[in-house]
Amino acid sequence: MRGRILIIGLALAAVAIAFVASRGGDPERPAREPAAKLPANALRVSLVYSPEKEPLLAPLIKRFNAEHHASGTHVVVVDASIIASGDAETRIAKGTLRPTLWSPASSFWGRLVNYEADRPLVADENPSIVRxxxxxxxxxxxxxxxxxxxxxxxxxxxxxxxxxxxxxxxxxxxxxxxxxxxxxxxxxxxxxxxxxxxxxxxxxxxxxxxxxxxxxxxxxxxxxxxxxxxxxxxxxxxxxxxxxxxxxxxxxxxxxxxxxxxxxxxxxxxxxxxxxxxxxxxxxDNPLITLQGDWVSDEQRRAAQVFAAFLAREITPEVAGRRGFRPADPDVAPAGLVTAANGVDPKQPARTxxxxxxxxxxxxxxxxxxDRKPANVMMVFDSSGSMGEENKLEQAAEGLKGFFRQAAPQDRIGLIKFSDTITPLVAIAPMRTNRAPLLAATDTILPDNDTRVRDATLAGLDAVSAHLDRDAINAVVVLTDGDDTSSTHSAADVIAALEQQREKETGQIRVFTIAYGRDPNTDELAAYAKASGGQSYTGGADDIASIYRSISSFF
Missing domain, CATH: 3.40.190.10 (Periplasmic binding protein-like II)
Structure with a gap:
């Protein structure tokens, strides 16, 4: 039973997707150049690190790999991916992510891994890269x-x-x-x-x-x-x-x-x-953790030590400071950009x-x-004919049901489906009573005819406006797999409506868009998200559940 509540709550952080919009919206992606031909004696070491360290670590990893550092008879090659700390923690604890090295933003997450997994995957003490x-x-x-x-x-x-x-x-x-x-x-x-x-x-x-x-x-x-x-x-x-x-x-x-x-x-x-x-x-404290899981071989542990020693040499206070970080050693004064000219005080904080x-x-x-602020959301789901191809609708429906299952009882959520017609399936209501109707309605969605995404987006906006809760996070989540084929409104109409409501002092409605499948209108959907202050995503059937879980992080 230990950590079960934590496991359930952290599940919504398990994402593995590629965002379209901001540079901060990509919590998992490769963090290296396209692979060159590897030496015959290469030993790969996987590294997962948090997004804010990319400007610091990406060039160092590239140089490390180019210099062919040795561990025993092997040349060490670091394969790095950028994954948000909470996401990585959940997946490592569940056994679905198994890196050799992990650098979350804080030692918080190593403690949580051990607690959730109920075994010592992370040592009590780990060297800090920067602070x-x-x-x-x-x-x-x-x-x-x-x-x-x-x-x-x-x-x-x-x-x-x-x-x-x-x-x-x-x-x-x-x-x-x-x-x-x-x-x-x-x-x-x-x-x-x-x-x-x-x-x-x-x-x-x-x-x-x-x-x-x-x-x-x-x-x-x-x-x-x-x-x-x-x-x-x-x-x-x-x-x-x-x-x-x-x-x-x-x-x-x-x-x-x-x-x-x-x-x-x-x-x-x-x-x-x-x-x-x-x-x-x-x-x-940005620890560099060598995982103690049984998937890490002795050779990989030794290779990880080689990479750790490289970082310890190369990340001097000046190198850290050039990227806005403080040195790993708390007794060493900050350097570089950590100055009053950049809005910070190198002598603070007074209390840690x-x-x-x-x-x-x-x-x-x-x-x-x-206790968090509740969400007030209309889910808008594409049921056009093309969603019937390649098992797309079934996978998207499972992701949607995962979103419903993870919502808090105080959240208010509804559901609209659209093809060439727009059909409200479940009105917005608290999840303590709406969860079962939403799950049941999702199972009734079948592919049918054309795509009316612009009109459906505005219908979702109208539905949330009609139930606007100024004490909640108001949003519309739109999933579609293709171009609009039958709306009466233009893309400009949708953007104008979103920009108009974004200027409200309270009760702003943000739109989160999912460009789904092989040929979605990614640019148009991204424009809707940007106009509303939301976020845009792109993905296929394999990662749609993760996309819905990531959207949950905004609520």
Whole structure:
């Protein structure tokens, strides 16, 4: 029974897909150049690492492979893939992902692997590659208006701002305050932000207990209910802040290195300031873990040590600093981009929080899932004739049912199917009563005639608008496998409608699109997602279930 609740909750983080849109929306992809001809004595070592380290690690891995480093009689070749930390943790614990080396953003995830798998797959101590603290990235003009850093700002004040707006701190002229963080089941920043909120709620910086989680629950719940929306990676959130400015979010929890990159790319635009919470914050220590699973041979372990030694030599404080990271050694001063000119303070944070025990992390995650802001979603599903080819409809329907099964009881979800006609199957209602009708309705969907995706997208938008919940995350999820063939509306009509509703102060409806199969209209669907502030995906029958699970991370 140990860890079973955690297993269920983490399942929605198990993704293996390729996103279309932002650079932050690709939690699994190869991270190497097309393979050259390998030496006859090559020994492959698989490495999985978190997305924010790609600019640092990708060139080093390429050089390591080109230099033909030896382990015994073998030349070591590192095969790297980029997978979000929570996703990798779930799959390693379940045995569906078996790398030799793993570098999540935080040692959080190694503790969770051992807890969930109920066996020591990760050693207690692992060398750090680089470090970066979690910060609250706030627009500089808002931080100045608040009075930071002279006026300390922490999670208590963040809760006041997020729930009461600027009026709560005596500055009503600035209006509402929008806070964003990533999904803790998927992202290190999200998990760290929620854990730090619990520490702040009970006034601790170490030794958090399950009883403390219960004691601080009401305060953290109030903050979580104010969230604009969740997400898969902080890179996606940073891209949305860059694109939409203060209208998207007032502040977001993210790694310091991600915020530095934001400011470096801002040019003459609005910049962010790193707020180091007065109660303390976590460091993402980016461990390099050699897995202790039975799939890792002794030869691979020795080869992993060769690669680890290479990284230890090559990632000096200056190399780390050029990518916005701090050195692996906490006693060594930051270098490079970690400067006040980029919105950060090398002398902060003043307080560092200690990692909770795995059972406490599990409690935090389970409580977050119960208390998070609910979703209000219409699923729009293509049932055109082409969906009957290559088992596409059956696979997509299974992915859709997985989405329904994983939804929380407080979520409100409905279902529309479309071909040349648009058919509402289940109205939007809470999942505590709607789950069975949605699962049953999905089993009735059969392929039929043409594709009316534009009209169906607008029908989904209208359905959510009719049940708009200003205290929920409102969204439409559209899956289609081809071009529109019979809509009365144009693509421009759809984009105009999405852009119009995106400007709403509250109750914004985001559209998530899935370009499915071999020949979907990827560009048009991506434009719908971009216009609404959502995300676009592309995939086939083999990974459609993973795509639906990834979309779950936004709710």
């Amino acid at each position: 970066t603290p979690l910060v609250i990235a706030m627009w500089k003009r808002l931080a100045d208006a608040y009075g930071y850093p002279k006026q300390p700002l922490g999670y208590a004040q963040l809760g006041e701002l997020a729930t009461g707006g600027w009026a709560a701190v005596g500055k009503p002229q600035f209006g509402s305050f929008k806070y964003v963080h990533t999904n803790p089941d998927f992202s290190t920043a999200g998990l760290s932000a929620v854990a730090a909120s619990y520490y702040a709620a009970v006034g601790k910086k170490e030794g958090l207990t399950e009883a403390d989680v219960a004691r601080g629950r009401a305060q953290v719940q109030a903050l979580e209910r104010s969230i604009v929306h969740y997400g898969d990676t902080t890179l996606f959130i940073a891209d949305e802040m860059r694109r939409r400015g203060l209208g998207y979010a007032s502040a977001a929890a993210m790694e310091e290195t991600t915020m530095i990159d934001f400011n470096r790319r801002a040019g003459d635009g609005e910049r962010l300031v790193a707020v180091y919470p007065r109660e303390g914050t976590f460091f993402s 929080l200690r990692l909770p025990e795995p059972k406490v992390l599990a409690k935090i995650k389970a409580t977050w899932r119960a």
